Amino acid sequence: MTDITARLSAPVDAATLDRLHRRLEREAEQAGLVDVAYTIVDSPVGKLLLAATPRGLVRVAYASEDHDRVLDTLGRQLSLRILRAPGRLASAARELDEYFARRRQAFDVELDLSLCHGFRQLVQRHLPQIGYGQTRSYRQVAELVGNPRAVRAVGTACATNPLPVVVPCHRVLRADGTLGGYIGGPEAKTALLALEAT
Structure with missing residues (x-):
């Protein structure tokens, strides 16, 4: 024993x-x-x-x-x-x-968007349409999804994105070009935008 x-x-x-x-x-x-x-x-x-x-x-x-x-x-x-x-x-x-490593500009992995619903999911489905190295304002994204008055709702959808980096909410900025919020913090958002700008 x-x-x-x-x-x-x-x-x-x-x-x-x-x-x-x-x-x-x-x-x-x-x-x-x-x-x-x-x-x-x-x-x-x-x-x-x-x-x-x-x-x-x-x-x-x-x-x-x-x-x-x-x-x-x-x-x-x-x-x-x-x-x-x-x-x-x-x-x-x-x-x-x-x-x-700057060898990929778009992701091909299958996504499960079940953590978001309704308008938030609609926004997150459209975010990959913002190309690598490009940015859009919250208003432009609202227009992209067909609801130009839903600027705040777009902001909420970006802030609650369960797939940051892969679903590129970091490419969405305020109308004046400033960062706006980001789930990973401003340093991460700045780093991602800088990575894509070079």
């Missing part, structure tokens, strides 16, 4: 833990037990949490949003069956790397 206790209490090396997690990830995915897969990637604007459902990328979150809180929210809104499963997010991670 003491031998078993000693074995169970012995520290486990990182390589073993990683191997066991990859096995858990693989078997959970094969059994259809993962409703939301996530990973965290490094980027020039800080660590980004990427989350996906079987339908596509559902969330990109900045560290300033508190990744643990984001995962809790995803658990309440989508499913408690959440697992760190980088394999499901490999394409999204690769496309983000290419974007930050």
Whole structure:
């Protein structure tokens, strides 16, 4: 009995833990037990949490949003069956790397827009029409979606965009050309606009 206790209490090396997690990830995915897969990637604007459902990328979150809180929210809104499963997010991670390396100007990953509804989703569906290196005002986006008087609602849709960077709400500015709000903060918005300007 003491031998078993000693074995169970012995520290486990990182390589073993990683191997066991990859096995858990693989078997959970094969059994259809993962409703939301996530990973965290490094980027020039800080660590980004990427989350996906079987339908596509559902969330990109900045560290300033508190990744643990984001995962809790995803658990309440989508499913408690959440697992760190980088394999499901490999394409999204690769496309983000290419974007930050200036080798990609538009994203091709499948998106799951189920975290937003109604007018907000309409705005977020139109944001990718703002080309790389271009900007539009909140008013211009309101006109683009067919509701020119909905300037504030466009601002709210951009501020609550669950897929920043990939759905480019950072390209929307105030009418006077100043930044306006951004879920990742003004430094991240400035960095993204600077990246696309060169």
